[in-house]
Amino acid sequence: MAFDHRKYQPFTPPARPQRRWPDQVIGKAPHWCAVDLRDGNQALVKPMTVAQKMRLFDLLVSIGFKEIEVGFPAASQPDFDFVRALIEQDRIPEDVTIQVLTQARDELIARSFEALRGARRAVMHLYNSTSRTQRERVFRMDVAGVRDIAVHGAQTVARHAAAQPDTQWVFQYSPESFTGTELDVAAEVVNAVVDVWQPAQGQPVIINLPATVEVSSPNVFADMVEWMNDNIVQREHLQISVHTHNDRGCAVAAAELAVMAGADRVEGTLMGNGERTGNMDLVTMAMNLYSQGVDPRLNLANMREITETVEAVTEISTHPRHPYAGELVFTAFSGSHQDAIRKCLVSQQPDEPWDVAYLPIDPRDLGRRYEEVVRINSQSGKGGVLHVLERDFGITLPRWLQIEFSRVVQRQAEESAGELDGAAIHALFETHYLNAPVNWQLQGYDVRRDGDTVEASIRVGNGAVAEQLTASGKGVVDALVSALEARAGQRIAVESFDEMALGEGTRASAMACVRMQVDGEIFSAAALADDTTSATLQAVLSAVGRATAAPRQAVAVG
Known part of the structure; x- marks a missing residue:
């Protein structure tokens, strides 16, 4: 089969002659919602057991998530059982709100409310697809048809919530495939739902704008969010949320620009696990804010525990170059990088802002050690060798010997075709310089x-x-x-x-x-x-x- 780009239609962005969002700066963290237990779970080859879900739920709570989507209880018995277990076993802290997803179908909405019976506070997340492709090729409907589905679903949600008044209900609506929906159509459907729920009269409402499939560059998504922000009725009484997928590899960028464009809330998963190329990675976006001096309102200090837990329940290994969480992300093999890191660490004072070349954040903030920063192979130079000797053995070499010994280390690394640890480097130093010849x-x-x-x-x-x-x-x-x-x-x-x-x-x-x-x-x-x-x-x-x-x-x- 030929590799032919002509089979694809270029995405035509909506006209946005006046943009405000490029001048914005993110000064505070958005509201976070972790969807690992629903969106992340449904993307797994082997879905999580109830016990695995409990372990992940406890991790999300310990990190500081206040809203957690816990499943699609109308879609499977394990999801239903997990939601019931959380409620019946009193596993949900007072300051945490659980969320469940349902399609805009009467029987699924009813089943979802059944799963949430007895919850202190919950988000009922309703969705139906609105994109042109889905309307024309899947549902064979016009705009009025998909709008009516959304309105009927919203009415059904409101009716069931009224029948369970002991729960504090938050209503959430997503026009699925928002990025493939014409903006005027998206606004028409969303406004019809808002008109049913009436947030101005006190009902908490979230409007979630999902990049169900990432079809454009992040700036176009931000344009769309800003347009919706300007054209949704009762805007001051609701939250705008975004849920970006990673088909183009830009989910984090799209979410960040969406917050600049007026979004209040971000949905995502730890390490970006999700369908196809994944969801927006909560770890990366939160740490991006942290690196700019913005409190992410999440505690990611024990990154090793986070990665180990996610790997255990998803059976997906964390890539060693994964931002912030990967084994090698704070590791320098390059000689010039190692030399710059060593010199900056020597100069860095405890009471001054972090300013170290090649290290955007202090590895200790994530429970990492400086021992993991500089590692030696055939690409390493004198700076890295000197750093290892100083770090592990308290030995500082004069510049002329740094240059000479680095050549010794490089030859050994080339011969072994691998990495040399601190013990191996010290052994080389002893052999070539410290060991006195016999009789001398x-x-x-x-x-x-x-x-x-x-x-x-x-x-x-x-x-x-x-x-x-x-x-x-x-x-x-x-x-x-x-x-x-x-x-x-x-x-x-x-x-x-x-x-x-x-x-x-x-x-x-x-x-x-x-x-x-x-x-x-x-x-x-x-x-x-x-x-x-x-x-x-x-x-x-x-x-x-x-x-x-x-x-x-x-x-x-x-």
């Missing part, structure tokens, strides 16, 4: 200063035997280099030399790093010790020891 371990030293001259006596060996090296110089390193040159007849020069104190938690209090030129070749080494002089002497010995294999005369210690 510092056994002790004596230093005496005479004006500007240092006279040093340095004992070198392997533990059982030692060699005494004695020389003088401008400093202890200069003296040791003079002694080594005299002993072996080699040309030795120090190219780079750094020493530093180490933080708490390391096995030593000082480290020294040296880069030596021995007979024209470069050798580097590092050493850890209780004091900087010992660390420096050992680093020099290790570098020269790697450079030479010449036998040395040894004498017994003591």
